Amino acid sequence: MDWFFEPIAMYKSTTDGGLAVEGTLRKSSGQQTHAYLIIPEKVLVEAHLKTKGDVSFNDISGLSPQSRQELKLQKELVSGFEKIADIPKIRTA
Numbered sequence: 001m002d003w004f005f006e007p008i009a010m011y012k013s014t015t016d017g018g019l020a021v022e023g024t025l026r027k028s029s030g031q032q033t034h035a036y037l038i039i040p041e042k043v044l045v046e047a048h049l050k051t052k053g054d055v056s057f058n059d060i061s062g063l064s065p066q067s068r069q070e071l072k073l074q075k076e077l078v079s080g081f082e083k084i085a086d087i088p089k090i091r092t093a
Contacts (some may be wrong), residue, residue, distance in 0.1 A: 002027055004037050004073065008089070011081035017041035020081050025073055038072040 007023040018041045025035035039060065046067055047055040061068070 002073070004035065006089070007087045009083055009087060010085045011036075011077060012084045013041070013081055015080050017044065019044065020077055021087075022077070033075065036074045036077045038074060040070050043067055043070050 003026045004021075005024055005026065007021045009022040011020040011022070013019070019039045021037045021039070023035060023037065024032055026032045043060060043063065044055060046063060047059045050063070051059050060071075
């Protein structure tokens, strides 16, 4: 199973309400690479309607398999996204 983790920045689409999260992708083989998780606006809206408030990664992962299939992992960020936030690294004790 592939795993997306260690988010470092968030980007907003300039053409719609979608988001992109920059982080690390670990393939089932153990190989790690830089990647972007693209979250379309319709997935964010669905998660927001379920939570009636802020949306977290846990909320998105709890959506139906059909909705989660809308998420895309890409090695490069396509044009049309602007950076809106750096995500601080969580320190563990």
